[in-house]
Amino acid sequence: MANRAVIERLRKMIREIEEASSQETRLQHAWPGTHNLPGYDMVRSYPAPISSEWSRDGGFNHLHLVYPKGWAEAFNPPCPSSEEALRSLEPKLHAPTGWLFLDIETTGLLGAGTIAFLVGFGAWTPSGFELTQFLLGRDDDEESMLASVAKLMSQHKTLVTFNGKSFDVPVLESRSVILGFPPLPTPDVHLDLYHLVRNMGRKGTYGLGLKDSCERFLDITRKQDIPGNLIPALYFVYCREGDISILEPVIEHNRMDILDMVLLANRLAKVLAGEQGVADDRAALRGAGRLHYRKGNLSLARRCLEQASDNRLLPWETQPPDEAVKSKSLLADVMRKQGDWDNARTIWEDAVGRGIATNWDYLWLARYYELVRDDVGTAIRLVEEAIKISSARQEPILAELSSRHRRLLGVLNRRAKGR
Numbered sequence: 556m557a558n559r560a561v562i563e564r565l566r567k568m569i570r571e572i573e574e575a576s577s578q579e580t581r582l583q584h585a586w587p588g589t590h591n592l593p594g595y596d597m598v599r600s601y602p603a604p605i606s607s608e609w610s611r612d613g614g615f616n617h618l619h620l621v622y623p624k625g626w627a628e629a630f631n632p633p634c635p636s637s638e639e640a641l642r643s644l645e646p647k648l649h650a651p652t653g654w655l656f657l658d659i660e661t662t663g664l665l666g667a668g669t670i671a672f673l674v675g676f677g678a679w680t681p682s683g684f685e686l687t688q689f690l691l692g693r694d695d696d697e698e699s700m701l702a703s704v705a706k707l708m709s710q711h712k713t714l715v716t717f718n719g720k721s722f723d724v725p726v727l728e729s730r731s732v733i734l735g736f737p738p739l740p741t742p743d744v745h746l747d748l749y750h751l752v753r754n755m756g757r758k759g760t761y762g763l764g765l766k767d768s769c770e771r772f773l774d775i776t777r778k779q780d781i782p783g784n785l786i787p788a789l790y791f792v793y794c795r796e797g798d799i800s801i802l803e804p805v806i807e808h809n810r811m812d813i814l815d816m817v818l819l820a821n822r823l824a825k826v827l828a829g830e831q832g833v834a835d836d837r838a839a840l841r842g843a844g845r846l847h848y849r850k851g852n853l854s855l856a857r858r859c860l861e862q863a864s865d866n867r868l869l870p871w872e873t874q875p876p877d878e879a880v881k882s883k884s885l886l887a888d889v890m891r892k893q894g895d896w897d898n899a900r901t902i903w904e905d906a907v908g909r910g911i912a913t914n915w916d917y918l919w920l921a922r923y924y925e926l927v928r929d930d931v932g933t934a935i936r937l938v939e940e941a942i943k944i945s946s947a948r949q950e951p952i953l954a955e956l957s958s959r960h961r962r963l964l965g966v967l968n969r970r971a972k973g974r
Contacts, residue, residue: 615700616690616799618806622814624683629773629818632679637824643852644827647743648713652679654746654820655711658812659723660805662787670697671726672790673805674704677813678711686813688806693794698734701727709740717765717816718749748816751823754846756838769815771836772822781808829858837863841882848885853893860886880911891919896927907937914953917941921959931970935963 608619622630632651633641642648656677662670672691677684687707689700704727708714716723728739752768761771769775781789781804793801827843840863847856863882883902890899903920906912912920918941921934938960945952 615692615696615703617703618688618690620686620810621680621682622684622686624681629821630684630814631821633821633824637821637828637830640828640855641746641824643855644846644850645744645746648746649743653711654678654713654715655708655742656715656813656816656820657708657719657723658716658809658816659726660786660790660809661726662790669726670730671723673802673809674700674727675809675813676707677817684814684817686810688809690799690802690806697730698736701731701734701736705731705736705739708742712743713746714742714744715746715748715816715820717768717812717819718747720745720747720750746820748819748823751827751846752819755823755826755842758836758838765812765815765819768819772826772839773815773818775815775818777811780811781805783808827855827859829855829862837882841885844882844885844889848889853889857886857889857893860889880906880913884913884916887916887919896923899923900927907940912941914941914945914956918953918955918959921963925963925966931963931967935960935967938963 632638632654638648638651656675658675659671660673660675662668662672670691674689676687679685689703691697691700714724724739724745731737731739748768749763749765752763757763758771761767766777766780769777786805786808789801789805793799826839827846829840829843840859844856844859844863847853847859860882864886883906887899887902890896890902900920900923903912903916903923906916907920917937921937924930924937925934938956942952942956942960945956
């Protein structure tokens with residue numbers, strides 16, 4: 556009786572989700588450029604596939620869908636400049652037409668008993684964007700399903716996931732080991748979008764999950780989606796009753812995850828290329844600049860950081876102080892490494908004049924006056940000013956400030972003796 560009550564409760568929740576979806580009259584999954592497109596399905600929130608086919612393959616369910624080619628610009632593969640920006644971080648990255656998107660639904664979190672009962676793949680093809688879903692019908696079908704999963708993965712050199720390095724791939728690998736399968740094919744590149752998002756910094760109340768990332772970067776909000784914590788329970792109900800309709804919200808959820816990843820990959824690539832002109836997400840541009848800086852991609856780092864620091868888009872006075880300082884300071888360091896000391900100097904001096912300079916701003920400005928202007932006196936004054944500010948704030952004196960001060964005094968004394 557208890558099991559029956561749980562099942563009825565789950566069915567009621569599904570009916571409520573379906574009723575809310577059928578009553579929805581306005582676009583909820585509002586992707587840029589999707590309005591008034593031929594074949595766009597306002598209820599399902601993304602375009603209807605131009606073909607779909609269920610089949611049985613080795614004892615498991617196999618769903619294959621093809622979405623129209625070029626139905627929205629944001630759904631196309633990244634443009635060449637965006638692709639190159641991604642490749643600057645992942646040199647082995649293949650062309651987007653060779654990418655394979657992966658998302659799984661499981662019976663629980665990580666653990667030996669966790670099974671991926673629904674494995675979804677997506678890839679660009681000459682026909683359009685093809686989405687393939689493998690649905691496990693019975694436990695004894697898992698081997699044949701994993702064999703098909705491995706075969707499809709072996710045909711692509713770049714894997715794209717969202718947190719797949721920590722979850723999706725380890726789950727599949729664990730099941731392969733338990734069943735005595737060879738290791739899964741290893742892609743040349745595993746592009747985990749979660750890792751990119753995590754490096755883009757936080758913005759407002761947005762978290763780092765896929766849904767929050769889509770709200771932040773794409774202005775997409777899902778309102779009729781199945782809660783993730785219900786998914787394992789629905790699969791167990793399906794296994795008990797054999798009614799595949801119970802899994803329709805789960806299949807839809809998996810499908811939307813893959814399609815969202817496609818759009819998110821496109822947008823993140825534009826941010827990394829410095830093409831994102833949204834002034835209120837400077838954290839993302841600064842994060843992109845920092846990623847390029849770490850990789851030594853100074854020209855791309857500068858392009859991103861210049862947008863993040865552009866006063867024409869958002870004056871310093873209206874920016875969060877820490878955000879403005881970090882962007883400008885890192886931009887100046889990029890300029891310095893490029894040998895553009897004069898433009899870097901204007902940033903350092905502006906920060907000093909506004910009273911928001913970091914110790915490193917003072918240090919590099921002092922270095923500029925010492926090496927470029929041969930003005931050791933001004934260099935010493937700047938270092939002493941930074942030490943004085945740190946003392947007034949009761950902060951520990953940066954070791955580099957003290958050593959620079961001693962060295963500059965030594966240079967000044969040697970010059971005085973040489974006269």
